[in-house]
Amino acid sequence: MGPKGSKQAKKKHNAKKLKNKQIEEELKIEKEEVRNQVNILVLGTGESGKSTFIKQLLILHKGGFNQTDRETYFSTIRKNVVIHTVQMVSACKSFGWELEEKNHELAREFMNIKTSEIKELKTKTVTKVRQLWSDPALKKAYKNRHKFHLPDSSNFYLDDLDRIGDPEYSPTDEDILLCRIPTTGINKISFNFGETPWTVVDIGGQRSERRKWLHQFDNVTLLIYVVAINEFNQKLFEDEEVNRLLESLVLFEKTSNDKYFKEKNCVIFFNKIDLFESKINSEDLSQCFPDYEGGNDPDEAKKFIKLKFLEAGENESRNIFCHYTCATDTKNIENVFDAVNISIIENTLKDGGYM
Numbered sequence: 445m446g447p448k449g450s451k452q453a454k455k456k457h458n459a460k461k462l463k464n465k466q467i468e469e470e471l472k473i474e475k476e477e478v479r480n481q482v483n484i485l486v487l488g489t490g491e492s493g494k495s496t497f498i499k500q501l502l503i504l505h506k507g508g509f510n511q512t513d514r515e516t517y518f519s520t521i522r523k524n525v526v527i528h529t530v531q532m533v534s535a536c537k538s539f540g541w542e543l544e545e546k547n548h549e550l551a552r553e554f555m556n557i558k559t560s561e562i563k564e565l566k567t568k569t570v571t572k573v574r575q576l577w578s579d580p581a582l583k584k585a586y587k588n589r590h591k592f593h594l595p596d597s598s599n600f601y602l603d604d605l606d607r608i609g610d611p612e613y614s615p616t617d618e619d620i621l622l623c624r625i626p627t628t629g630i631n632k633i634s635f636n637f638g639e640t641p642w643t644v645v646d647i648g649g650q651r652s653e654r655r656k657w658l659h660q661f662d663n664v665t666l667l668i669y670v671v672a673i674n675e676f677n678q679k680l681f682e683d684e685e686v687n688r689l690l691e692s693l694v695l696f697e698k699t700s701n702d703k704y705f706k707e708k709n710c711v712i713f714f715n716k717i718d719l720f721e722s723k724i725n726s727e728d729l730s731q732c733f734p735d736y737e738g739g740n741d742p743d744e745a746k747k748f749i750k751l752k753f754l755e756a757g758e759n760e761s762r763n764i765f766c767h768y769t770c771a772t773d774t775k776n777i778e779n780v781f782d783a784v785n786i787s788i789i790e791n792t793l794k795d796g797g798y799m
């Protein structure tokens with residue numbers, strides 16, 4: 445090979461070397477990105493508040509709700525005021541809570557409404573709902589809502605019918621945070637938390653939805669398990685025989701000890717702490733846990749429940765971080781996620797063998 449040929453070969457060799465170096469650099473960046481990418485999976489039973497956390501992350505990191513979101517919630521919230529009135533009127537009939545004489549006819553009319561066919565909230569319906577909601581029997585039904593199935597927030601909308609019933613009504617952030625739409629698919633939100641890209645996945649928690657969970661177990665940085673701590677005296681929507689808090693405990697034991705999670709730190713949100721604190725004064729936790737002897741002391745009751753969950757999930761290779769949360773309170777959730785971020789850093793250090 446003459447000098448010209450050897451020069452060409454050298455040039456080719458250098459170009460190849462440069463290309464390899466570029467590929468290596470790209471792979472390094474990609475690897476670093478994968479390492480830094482935080483994937484959070486949010487699990488828990490139905491109605492525990494998972495999607496409400498996602499709504500808060502949307503407010504805190506994605507600029508909040510857009511016009512399409514507000515339109516969806518506009519019709520859901522306005523339909524719900526009728527549905528919840530129907531549910532309470534039916535409960536009054538089932539439990540023998542007598543409505544005032546003047547409301548009997550109206551109650552019969554509402555009992556005949558097929559809730560699946562409600563399309564619009566008409567002005568004349570608003571007047572009828574207002575009249576029924578002012579009946580003491582419906583207030584009794586609301587107070588006893590743990591005996592049938594009624595969302596806790598139904599009073600929030602019914603107490604504000606002038607605003608909700610106005611055709612010009614536009615849902616506020618609070619209205620949207622309190623509105624219940626059961627998740628039937630998978631909710632995913634991605635954003636940057638400081639410098640780090642986060643993806644948070646929320647899946648429906650009702651029994652029929654849980655078969656979708658397994659497909660999301662791979663590649664999870666942190667499992668967040670949401671417990672509605674106020675549900676200790678309520679029965680499942682899916683099965684009237686099963687206590688909701690016990691269902692959540694059994695599900696946590698099963699999920700957190702799954703091969704994907706059993707050696708990973710995880711976080712429990714004991715959610716709906718606002719509702720728990722107003723309930724524990726009049727309801728005893730021993731109706732859920734017969735071995736509980738702390739009476740109506742909220743701190744004793746909280747400690748007891750936390751211990752039950754820790755016993756179900758703790759092992760020597762991981763920590764379980766617990767927070768008492770109110771998912772409808774944006775400030776509370778902002779603080780809680782700052783704490784979650786610290787757990788993630790700890791998890792990463794642990795996986796890297798530094799702890």
Ligand SMILES: Nc1nc2c(ncn2[C@@H]2O[C@H](COP(=O)(O)OP(=O)(O)OP(=O)(O)O)[C@@H](O)[C@H]2O)c(=O)[nH]1
Nearest residue numbers: 490491492493494495496622624627649716770771
């Ligand atoms: N008062 C109060 N209400 C809450 C809290 N967290 C959630 N909620 C309400 O509880 C209801 C259910 O919350 P979701 O976020 O839909 O529950 P979920 O776990 O996503 O339920 P599924 O999608 O069925 O699994 C909604 O009406 C929320 O507004 C809380 O901390 N306090």
Ligand SMILES: [Mg+2]
Nearest residue numbers: 494495626627
């Ligand atoms: Mg949901």
